[in-house]
Amino acid sequence: MSDEIITGIDIGSSKTAVLIAKMSEVEKEVRVMGFASVPSQGVRRGQIVDINQVTATVESAVEKAERMAGTKVTSALVGVGGPHIESLNSHGVVAVSQPEVEITQEDVERVVDAARAISISSTREVIEVVPREFIVDGQGGIRNPLGMSGVRLEVNTHIITASLTNIRNIDRCLSDLGIANQGALFSGLCSSLSVLTDTEKELGVIVVDIGGGKTDICMYVEGALSYSSSIPLGGRHITNDLAVGLRVCLESAELIKLFLSKEHKDKLIDDVNIGSLNLPEGITKISSKTAIDGIIRPRLEEIYTEVFKQIEKSGFITAVPSGVVLAGGGAQTVGTLETVRRSMGMPARIGKPAGITGLVDEVLFPQYATVVGLLLYSLDNEPTSGQKINLKDFDKILRNLSVLSSIKKVKNLMKSFMP
Numbered sequence: 001m002s003d004e005i006i007t008g009i010d011i012g013s014s015k016t017a018v019l020i021a022k023m024s025e026v027e028k029e030v031r032v033m034g035f036a037s038v039p040s041q042g043v044r045r046g047q048i049v050d051i052n053q054v055t056a057t058v059e060s061a062v063e064k065a066e067r068m069a070g071t072k073v074t075s076a077l078v079g080v081g082g083p084h085i086e087s088l089n090s091h092g093v094v095a096v097s098q099p100e101v102e103i104t105q106e107d108v109e110r111v112v113d114a115a116r117a118i119s120i121s122s123t124r125e126v127i128e129v130v131p132r133e134f135i136v137d138g139q140g141g142i143r144n145p146l147g148m149s150g151v152r153l154e155v156n157t158h159i160i161t162a163s164l165t166n167i168r169n170i171d172r173c174l175s176d177l178g179i180a181n182q183g184a185l186f187s188g189l190c191s192s193l194s195v196l197t198d199t200e201k202e203l204g205v206i207v208v209d210i211g212g213g214k215t216d217i218c219m220y221v222e223g224a225l226s227y228s229s230s231i232p233l234g235g236r237h238i239t240n241d242l243a244v245g246l247r248v249c250l251e252s253a254e255l256i257k258l259f260l261s262k263e264h265k266d267k268l269i270d271d272v273n274i275g276s277l278n279l280p281e282g283i284t285k286i287s288s289k290t291a292i293d294g295i296i297r298p299r300l301e302e303i304y305t306e307v308f309k310q311i312e313k314s315g316f317i318t319a320v321p322s323g324v325v326l327a328g329g330g331a332q333t334v335g336t337l338e339t340v341r342r343s344m345g346m347p348a349r350i351g352k353p354a355g356i357t358g359l360v361d362e363v364l365f366p367q368y369a370t371v372v373g374l375l376l377y378s379l380d381n382e383p384t385s386g387q388k389i390n391l392k393d394f395d396k397i398l399r400n401l402s403v404l405s406s407i408k409k410v411k412n413l414m415k416s417f418m419p
């Protein structure tokens, strides 16, 4: 069976990351061959604001990753996020076509289609339909109804929608570069695929990906994705506050933030020597009380208070005992874990992407959770066409699909069964 080359492109507000990997369907392995991360231009709060700048950024990141991998990128999955992301939970119901025999794949497709038929504005597009549970003749909590017998099949789904303009802009950038867009996925969902454990998902957990210009939120309840959202606050706001508060330029403020986050994690020294940063302003010492307690912490508290409001809005606040798993570059900000625990009253940990092999040394950091998740998504959702799958394998794939699916992908899967 041939291996497939897959590419993920995460166009973030701060950086654009590209990951090229070889996917082995048999071993369920994603082996990284090429990786690049370049500073983003033309993206604000996860949204494209200058197409030409974004195209140039993606081009330079893709070229770098291609050189490392020794292969050309012709198609890619792309992450999208930002406050234009919305989600809702929808219900579908159908009569089983052959109740005397068993529930078939076609019934499953029909019921997911029924749940997908929601009315949304013409300026939005559905980017994900995830079945949360199937209900057969009133019995709920079913992950995979295939082969069961029943008369009435229902499904509860989670649907994510995004701004059509943003998706079209991404399409434009990629087509200008001769790259086929295999799909736009919510960046928060991708991060959750690379940083969460199955146990956390089963118990109920929240992924909070703090990027440069936005923070994505995904909630899993009883193993299923149940709420997705994104707020326009991120690490860049902390940098801005430091620039204003310490009267330095943005570049110096960013350096100070990274220095404090790296060097000053558990130390309570007041005068911090930052001479090694050689800042153009000539500052060699800052007070950590001023910088951390007075500037960074209040902004972190604001971000987590906003995240908490979203979680309250979801209605699932009591169903997430595993607490918060942080991802994104902002997860590494000094004092972030204590702030989450205090402002949200929940357990928290910093998530690192996992589940890939090969050239991963540069990749296994929270800011690359999204790009890693893009590849993991295709591992579970894009079986190599023409492969032979026996019924046991098919069950396994459906279990994956039950956590993550869209009707389009179910259809692709069915095609692989056809002669």
Ligand SMILES: Nc1ncnc2c1ncn2[C@@H]1O[C@H](COP(=O)(O)OP(=O)(O)OP(=O)(O)O)[C@@H](O)[C@H]1O
Residues within 6 Å of the ligand: 011, 012, 013, 014, 015, 016, 040, 045, 046, 081, 210, 211, 212, 213, 214, 215, 234, 235, 236, 239, 254, 257, 258, 261, 262, 327, 328, 329, 330, 331, 332, 333, 334, 366, 367, 368
């Ligand atoms: N070690 C670190 N300590 C503190 N902050 C960090 C660290 N590394 C990165 N950051 C911050 O994380 C932010 C960038 O995170 P990330 O790379 O996840 O964003 P992005 O994916 O480009 O943006 P977005 O997801 O908002 O579109 C920046 O504000 C940066 O200052």
Ligand SMILES: [Mg+2]
Residues within 6 Å of the ligand: 012, 013, 187, 209, 211, 212, 328, 370
């Ligand atoms: Mg991001």
